[in-house]
Amino acid sequence: xxxxxxxxxxxxxxxxxxxxxxxxxxxxxxxxxxxxxxxxxxxxxxxxxxxxxxxxxxxxxxxxxxxxxxxxxxxxxxxxxxxxxxxxxxxxxxxxxxxxxxxxxxxxxxxxxxxxxxxxxxxxxxxxxxxxxxxxxxxxxxxxxxxxxxxxxxxxxxxxxxxxxxxxxxxxxxxxxxxxxxxxxxxxxxxxxxxxxxxxxxxxxxxxxxxxxxxxxxxxxxxxxxxxxxxxxxxxxxxxxxxxxxxxxxxxxxxxxxxxxxxxxxxxxxxxxxxxxxxxxxxxxxxxxxxxxxxxxxxxxxxxxxxxxxxxxxxxxxxxxxxxxxxxxxxxxxxxxxxxxxxxxxxxxxxxxxxxxxxxxxxxxxxxxxxxxxxxxxxxxx
Numbered sequence: 419x420x421x422x423x424x425x426x427x428x429x430x431x432x433x434x435x436x437x438x439x440x441x442x443x444x445x446x447x448x449x450x451x452x453x454x455x456x457x458x459x460x461x462x463x464x465x466x467x468x469x470x471x472x473x474x475x476x477x478x479x480x481x482x483x484x485x486x487x488x489x490x491x492x493x494x495x496x497x498x499x500x501x502x503x504x505x506x507x508x509x510x511x512x513x514x515x516x517x518x519x520x521x522x523x524x525x526x527x528x529x530x531x532x533x534x535x536x537x538x539x540x541x542x543x544x545x546x547x548x549x550x551x552x553x554x555x556x557x558x559x560x561x562x563x564x565x566x567x568x569x570x571x572x573x574x575x576x577x578x579x580x581x582x583x584x585x586x587x588x589x590x591x592x593x594x595x596x597x598x599x600x601x602x603x604x605x606x607x608x609x610x611x612x613x614x615x616x617x618x619x620x621x622x623x624x625x626x627x628x629x630x631x632x633x634x635x636x637x638x639x640x641x642x643x644x645x646x647x648x649x650x651x652x653x654x655x656x657x658x659x660x661x662x663x664x665x666x667x668x669x670x671x672x673x674x675x676x677x678x679x680x681x682x683x684x685x686x687x688x689x690x691x692x693x694x695x696x697x698x699x700x701x702x703x704x705x706x707x708x709x710x711x712x713x714x715x716x717x718x719x720x721x722x723x724x725x726x727x728x729x730x731x732x733x734x735x736x737x738x739x740x741x742x743x744x745x746x747x748x749x750x751x752x753x754x755x756x757x758x759x760x761x762x763x764x765x766x767x768x769x770x771x772x773x774x775x776x777x778x779x780x781x782x783x784x785x786x787x788x789x790x791x792x793x794x795x796x797x798x799x800x
Contacts, residue, residue, distance in 0.1 A: 459719065460766045461759040466791040471533045476774055477784035478522030479538060481513040482545055487777075489515045493566040506561060509554040509604075513781040517575035517628070521785040523549065524582040527597075528788055531589045543593060550597045555604050562607050572615060573634030576608045578785075580641035587645055609650055612638055616653055622661040624686075626678030626736065631661065632685040633739075639692050655693040662686050666705045674720045679735030679786070683707060684743035691746055700751065710747070713756045719767040731779040734771060737764040738786035742793040749796050758794075765790055 488503040488511070503511040510519035526542050536542065561567055571579075583605040586598040622631040635654050642651035668683035687707060691699050709715055717740070720733035744761035747754045765787070772783050 459763040461762045462766070463758065463762050463794055464765050464769060464791060466532070466788070466795060468533050468535070470791075471529045472537045474772070474784045474788055475526060475529045475536055475538065475542065477772070477780045478513060478525045479542060479545065480774065481777070481781050482519060482522050482526075482549065484512045487514060491515065491570070495564070495566045499564075499566075507558060509549050509551070509558050514777075517571055517578055518782040518785075520575060520582055521578040521782065524578060524585055525785045525788050527582065527585045527589065527594070528792065531585065531591070531594075546597060547593070550600050552600050555600055558604050559607055562604070562611075568611075572611065572629075573631070573638070574628035576611060577634045577637035579605065579608050581637045584637075584641045584644045609647065612650060613653060616657045619657070624682045626673065626675050626680045626682055627732070630680045630682065630685055632658075632682070632689045633680050636685065636689045636692065639689065654689075658689050658693045662690055663702070667708075668706050670707060670709075670717070674733060674736045677729045677732045678720070679732040679739060681736060681740050681743065684740055688743045688746055691750065696750065703747070710754060710757060715756065715760065717760050717764075719764050722768075722771070725771060725776050726778055728778040731776075731783070734768040734779060734783055735786050737768040738783070738790040741765045741790040745790070745793040745796070749793075761790075761794065765794065 485503050490503060490506070492499065492506070494500065507516055507519070510516050510523070513519040513522045523546065526546060530536055530539065530542055562570060583598065583601055586594045586601065619631070623629045624631070635658055639651060639654045639658075641647070642654060665686065668686065670681070670683040673681055673683060683706075687703060690702055690706075694702060703710065720736040720740075722731055722733045725731045725734070741761040741764040744757040744764075748757040748761070768783075769787055772780060772787055774780055
């Protein structure tokens, strides 16, 4: 009986081995498919053509005065706060939420600035003029000064507002001068918000979504440099060094998280590239992300499983934001020129998926694509 039982056990064990090997082979095949898919993504640099500009301009143009659906992110203090999005935010009420509306306006300004002959130029001008009026901006300011709104859109929406202000400031056009003048009082409120908040922030926020501190500092720093606001520039430079100067070995292999549209590691590198000298930054980057120096460095694109899911589609955003960070490094440091191919793959994976019938993504992703493509345009192609 014991011998029979022993033989039976051996038989079962032998029979199980092929299944185990088959399972192992299947897993290996799946990994190889993923690798092949990554390699299949084009490394050719994508340029922002007039045709592409017209396509991307249609996205914010469609939603910038579309009031619903809308996410207000509002703290209710009394019945008087229960008003429609357009009543609360007459300048930036469209495109689902306040910050998306702001960077939708930035998108149109950026595109019109680069391509004066956009197909819907007149419609764009009319809507920008209507939304960014003195009267509407005054109501936006009143909201920010409300008792419960001190942290409203801090610092993601703040950063995009300053990016819009910067884009207007650098556009040599009568329309830009008028819009910049109208926007300036709100711009001043946002600048003051940074000046008051940053000294009180003891620790940076290192997430891959809106509250990421490095991202909020980066756009604000660009604005400060452009308009020569030395107080804001110096404060951001000091706080960035306080937060990040001693960081080492950022775990980029942990990225992205499921809902990320920003890379915590690369956004940090993006602000430090701005505030450090070239020598300082190269030393810092060698400690922070040493693998970037490897000419064979690869970074898999963020994969989107469902673009109708407003959170899962964030991964398209992480591809664009990674790209602009990588382009920034490649543009300044020839030894990192290989990173532009990694950035190209990220853009080329997500750009074809920005279509006007997917409101979950198009209300904001077009802005990310445009900013990434603008940054790509500054990269020297070998």
